[in-house]
Amino acid sequence: MSDYDVLRVFCGPKGGYGNELGVIREGSVLPDRADRQELAAELGFSETVFVDDPERGVIDIYTPTLRLPFAGHPCVGTAWLLDVPELVTPAGVVGARLDGEFSWIEARAEWAPPRTLRQYATAAEVDALRVPPPGEWIYAWAWEDEAAGRVRARAFPGRGDGIDEDEATGAAAILLTDRLGRALNITQGAGSQLLTAPQPGGWVEVGGEAAGAAVTRRGGTPRPGP
Template sequence: MTNYDVLRVFCAPNGGYGNELGVVRDGSVLPDPAGRQELAAELGFSETVFVDDPERGVVDIYTPTSRLPFAGHPCVGTAWLLDVPELVTPAGVVGARLDGEFSWIEARPEWAPPRTLRQYDTAAEVDDLAVPPPGERSETGAPADEVRGRVYAWAWEDEPAGRVRARAFPGRGDGIDEDEATGAAALLLTERLGRALNITQGAGSQILTAPQPEGWVEIGGRVRLER
């Protein structure tokens, strides 16, 4: 059996919630992409990371059904685990830093997969949403297979304070009906709104964001080692 760590990323202040992440620290034990995809499907996390060079932070990210050039909570969690100043992903180099209890990465919105950012009037409406069917057409008019049903539902809890209530529905049809915490979606929402955000997602996870110069965005949260 391939050894792997399990983290929770974007935990609440009490250390609860957060999105589970699998990290294979020694990616050389499973170098073949097909083997990595098979393990990611077997583990069943929303994402699994294979570390190909722990000193340089070279990583390879998989969902249960596909390989991703970039993903938010895998990068936040893996940067914390490896304690490196950057990660090298297929999308580009992701800056990383630790600030007290928070692990931060710096990434570009164009690296995130496209998705529908759907605003609701109240946080209660977001709470009451049912999981939408996979393959829903995007509000931008993109083909359904282009957005793969990804919907990020959000509402202001306190607009002056930048507090947001959100839920994420990946719509991939791979058994992950809802993501507990989604850094890439928070990245896109921050770009759209152009301001720092304090997002409560899923059952109670917390994601912090902050726009940076030249189109970069920082995403931060608490990380816990489960096992």
């Protein structure tokens, strides 16, 4: 098994926080889906990406328990790592660009896995939420400053796979942006930051800061924090 990269995606304004992502750059060493699923469960990230063609940006995305046709934070992080103009996912071709410290992707809301977008009256209510029991995938959100498009959010996958709360979720941010029809500045989890903007033709752009890769060998020491 080759080394893998550990990224933090959607970091906060001072480079902290962000959602961890595992990326296996040489996906060809593990072509079988069952083997990929097993490794994704072993690594324990909210998502793990297998790169099948680094030049064309062909990728395959897994949570610890299932394969996803598209996911936001894996695409943002992998686009930053590979520095490619697009990614090819089972859901469709995702546009990608780098803008200073920020990595951006452009995708469609219908590509996102189903999520329940649950609005609360205040950001304090979102902060006070406890992790719900396994069941539906809930994206809890509230306006911090509606006029400025600032949102407070938390995400509860509800899959019972050890990821009780997702620190930053690009797909849910895309769904919320599509529903509200406006650009958003989202603070999610402990302090991650996601920026979004609706685009012509039903596309939505989501971006954030990705922090440098740490590399760990499978079977070696435990994976490091970024």
